[in-house]
Amino acid sequence: MFTFTLRRLMIAIPTLLIISLVIFLLLEAAPGDPLGDVPLTVPPEVKAKMREALGLNSPWWVRYILWLKQFFWVEPVHLWDALFGTHFGDGMQRVISFQSRQPVMQIIAERMPQTLMVVGLAYVVGVLIALPIGIISAYRQYSWFDNIGTFVSMIGFSVPTFFTGVVLIIVFAVKLQWFPSVYDTTLKVTDAASFWAQVRQMVMPVTVLALYNAAQISRFMRASMLDNLGQDYVRTARAKGLTEKVVVLIHVLRNSLIPVVTVIALGVPTIFGGAIITEQVFKVNGLGQQLILSIHANDMPMVMTLTFIFAILIVLFNLVADLLYGILDPRIRYD
């Protein structure tokens, strides 16, 4: 298992380098000018100097290698400095956002908590409601519970989040006025009242995303359970005289969870990516919203870094899913 993990991590290095190059070239090929928003009143020679200052005049491969150096060397050194109070990184050029002239990593660190709180919680809630729904739906296939579950997941699947989000805002924020329609990031949880306010503003975005996640995972869970419920070893378990609880929750569920766990693990990187649309609808200033803003402003270092972090997470959680598979299924051994 350990050598397998090590080997996979080593394979991940060239994979990620190629991904970074592809992202860089795609951004390079995309139309748009980072200085497009500079007012026309700014004289051309000043504009040229700005271009020079942003390093846009050097060829793409120089900028690519510079970015690699900044991302893989300078940023970790700065992280080290921030954690241990050292000063190794002083004077080194960090990845700087064109738009805000702030280090990109600083912006990401600022926005990460909102995204993790809202999208992460929605994912957890989604998984927690999806698993029991999937299990009961499969165990009582074609019952009224199963039919309702199928209908709800169909809605969750087919209705986009920008629609459910707006519907929830109209019903619960505008008409009933139960929840605020805008997520206030500046809110600090200090006492019961502010905690309650935080809960209230999280309810709607979490609901929208949880419905979407639960719809998918409950279908996987149901299909996997149905697959295993018909297996011969389930009949053996019943013939042993085990209770239905043991048959379903130990024999069937444990075998059914394997593919579902993979799906859940592979879904985790999307949490960090943020739910771009939902964050936009509820004005949660998380990572997804930042990505949209940066794309609008042709903020190449920001888009490049964010996209690349998503790529790392996806590669990483692929590995996690594979390792989980090996732990859950004794027939799979990596060595």
Add this chain to the structure above:
Amino acid sequence: MFDTAGVKPLIEVKGLKMYFPITAGVFRSHVGDVKAVDDVSFTIFEGETLGLVGESGCGKSTCGRAILRLYEPTAGSVVIDGQDVLGADQGLLRRMRPKMQMVFQDPQASLNPRMTVAAIIGEPLDEHTTLSKAEKLARIYELMDQVGLNRDFANRYPHEFSGGQRQRIGIARALALNPKFIVCDEPIAALDVSIQAQVVNLLEELQDRLGLTYLFISHDLSMVRHIADRVAVMYLGQIIELSPRDAIYAEPLHPYTQALLSAVPEPDPEAEKTRRRIILTGDVPSPANPPKGCNFCTRCPKVMDICRVEEPRLTEIRPGRFVSCHLYDETAGATAAPGATPSNNNTAIQQGE
């Protein structure tokens, strides 16, 4: 031959029916039934092996599963050791499970792939006994010894074994709670011939040692001849002949049994030359739509007019020999048309839905 006198019946099956509903249309309305087991009655005596034979799809396995209530039978009664199986509620049924066990056909699929051998064999002990951990382990080792599995294999998973070894795991699992009655549902069908003999010998040995009663389901007639004391022949969901082993192999009474036994190859090449096979024409009719009268009337080489009208009953025509055929009716026996040909005009009710 097995002597039934003075031995009490352990299993009594009466009028067992297992119908699987066929539904069709938007509203899933009930349009018919697949009569997998249709009114089957027999008894098995303590310490006896009853062989249940028949071709594929005749309802042998369904019958075995319905007796243990792994299916919910449509009608009938099953009494095992004085206790009604079909009338028991789920809680009582679970407490009865230790007494009646099953060895399944497919040793690969019937074992949970994610459990070790020790966990598979030991699980019934967790559920039905209050043994301590050490006692359980001792019992697991004892069972593994009994079926000839190396104790070192206790922490391995089913996929790491050969087919024969897996079937031994299945047998050890069935034995864990000291059952009285074991349904062996084609336990050797998935094994190759050399392993078949090993497993059958193991089953016989365990029967002698532990006083087990078997319902041995198989389509291998020579294997049934080896292990069974009495043999029941099924055709299309019904038992058509039930006789002591030696009698049925020496002189099969029902035309279907005659045809079935004539298909067993003869190991002696001289005898094989003179062996006359009775070749049946046509296919087995669909159990969803069995023919009127006798189920076998569409293929029977000795069919009579009465066979297409009236259903024969399983009756004891000689001591211990039960046959369900109009040929042996006291009234109809004489009117058997000599050389009657099987009718081939029943294509509408052939199998194949």
